Amino acid sequence: MTGAGEVQSERTRLAVAGARATVAVALRNQPRRDVILHALFAGLLLLAILLALAGLAALLIQALVRGAPALGPDLFTNVPSTINPEQAGFRPAIIGSLELIAGVILFVVPIGVGAAIYLEEYADKTRWWNRVIEVNIQNLAAVPSIIYGILGLAFIVRGPLDLGFILAAGSLTLALLVLPVVIIAGREAIRAVPDSIRQGSLALGATRWQTIRHQVLPAAIPGVATGVILAVSRALGEAAPLLLVGAVVFITFDPTPFSADGYSALPVQIFQYATRPQEAFQELAFAGVIVMLVVLLAMNSFAIWLRNRYERRW
Amino acid sequence: MTNRQMASDETRAGAGREAREAAAERASIAVRPEFRPGGSGRRERVFQLKGVEVLYSGVSAVKDISMDIHRNDVTALIGPSGCGKSTLLRCFNRMNDLIPGAEVRGDLLYHGEDLYGPAVDPVQVRKLIGMVFQKPNPFPKSIYDNVAFGPRILGRKENLDQTVEGALKGAALWDEVKDRLDSNAYGLSGGQQQRLCIARCIAVQPDTILMDEPCSALDPISTGKIEDLMIELKEEFSIVIVTHNMQQAARVSDRTAFLMVELDADEQNRWGRLVEYDETERIFTNPRDKRTEDYVSGKVG
């Protein structure tokens, strides 16, 4: 392994540092007040966790309390209104989000899984271009979402693809945003399949693709599915990129993927309601947040259940 | 003959009609016509090696291997750790191709044909020369699907049930699993899993089976069952087995090759070399080379 010497000395360096620290610790005096110090430290750590949990709890509780009045079936059937908040709802936004997500899945599953298979099973890892692809994917996973909005504006809505401000463009933009998530999750799932399975399959006279298709992929599906659900959760909650690719139109009809009349999405609609001062609109915004959180919770619970049920302990 | 072999023979003779029927059944499903043992069966060479050398990233692992593997023999490769037995074994079915930087030099003929020729497809090679690994590696599927995988990808989907049954019988596993073919293979014990891997292998109808320390991960009783199996299987297949257990080689093999590690002058590089290759009885009772004698008598490890 290249750098084995470096790894060895790094390990040694840490071991030595650890040993020094512990000897220093063991050889000095231990006065009484240290007990209080230790308790204080543990207390602070606990406080840290509690603060984080408190923040989360406050968020959830506030959303529930302020959004409850607006909850009801009307939320899903009514269309937005600027004049009459009591009659307003989320219908176009919800349908828009559903269609956006469908487009994301259609794009991201074949391409993401395909890229993961290529990188894990076919690519020669010593070649420089394969390493470039790897680093690339890790970088793309951390690019701010609004930059993807700019990409969508310049390349998909206008530019080469020139699709216009349609829902399909928003779908494609979101798909590019979450593609790295699927690729990374897919790679981990494929990597987790032990090599002995591949060897057994190849030794029977199967080709590489036959081995992938019949042995590796089926075993990796739970991990891949979890990754896709994670990606979809992320795409569902993103507003920033959609703002740049046309999801700002205030529409009252059900959007369709290719219509030039515009589209809307749930997080964007929530944002628009939230910027209006009237209490009724604020309630709507919180109600929208509740809906979104419930859906996300359901999806993530499903992903966790999927992982626990089907994940193989090799 | 060792006690082991005599006991097996007795069992087979004692089983009588049953055994003959079972053997006939196996023979009818497993073997391609040109591979059946015939008049010239035992003399025919399956593999011919001349000056075979294997290198990993330019560093030799085994050098100068010259030997012939005969049909329907059980040929054992023995030797201390690190002498390249597994490396050599993997040459026979081109599994070394999967290791980046691996290179095979010299002549390796399979039924007279260059196994590493330019037009040769490793995938085809592996359909004819099967392998069983040290640690049983059944697929995470049902027992049936494990055995059926090979025939399915070969496109031999007719009479799949019979093929599976025949293979499982050939691996002496049928009686134990016939009622639970749809259950997951991981529910089997280690010894059963290894026999499943053998069944999976013979379902493809190869003519040679390579076994890389097939019993080293198993308990003694399972080891015994598989050793008995090897003796039965050699009626139809040629078997090459790597083992670090000398007694096992003595029990099951017809011919034994003894490999040894060699160091170069400044002790920087090491590689394996074939020291002696002869009929098993000769190797273990009256070897020609002193190194062989030292190894089989336990003087060196």
Next chain:
Amino acid sequence: MDASGSGAEGPGGQTASRLQAPGRRLGEKTIEVMLALCGVLSVLTTTAIVISLVGPTIGFFQLVPIGDFLFGTEWTPQFEPPSFGVLEIVVGTLNVTLWAMVFAIPIGLGAAIYLSEYAAPRVRKTVKPILEILAGIPTVAIGIFAVSFLLPEVIQRFWPGDFLGGAVGKPFMALAAGLGVGLMIVPIIASISEDAMSAVPRGLREGAYAMGATRMEVATRVVFPAALSGIVASVVLAISRAVGETMIVVLAAGSNPNLTFNPVESIQAMTAYIATTATGDISTGSVDYKSVFAVGTVLFVMTLAMNMLSIRLVRRYREVYE
């Protein structure tokens, strides 16, 4: 694509064909090419991002001198004459990021140390999923929470009087967005740091315990230093996420560029400028339109640098132990 057939079946069949492939295995090759294309798409995406930013940015610098852009301190594109000193909105972003890190680093690291060194397995099993839930909350929800709860109920209630100008009467402020962003990035710091701490070999800990060290000493003197590169990586990644965050700053931080690090003043972040300008009424080709891309370029370069640093640090700590 299945390659069926096994060559000559009959006795005495041509041996030569037995070892050859039945076809040219075109199916395999095609599949490999298609899969490679999927992998290449990621490179194409990055290229596309760069291209989409670079063009208009260059156009922008033909209208606005790059010195004015990088070093000017007034960001007033709508004035006549307009001023494009990006520093004002960069500082706005950094203002929010600073307070976010002040909040998130102690909490994230505290949580990580607790989970890694102190918590019983059952506590870990309940707390870790909760942190994951926090990581999954959409930023628009956090932004609404920040402006409608954190700002009035937390900041304005507890802020000492007129300190730094006072918090009362302000609908937007950097600190509100900062707390919101901080909440958002706590899971990043906590989970990556905890990952790095778990990777520290047990032998190091046990050696220290065996010599009589206390849990606090082991955590701070042994584990923390050993996991340092992973911890730093998590912080760098968190900063990158904070800098790139849009919805929270749009909702809570304000839309007035303000060259200050004062937490209780409203500012405009880079991302907020991009969002509000690109959705407003501007014509393509105008200097305002191009300014969006110029700011985008700054944002992209900043986050790219931080991401690459973080990736390198993570690789370092993973390599040491795996």
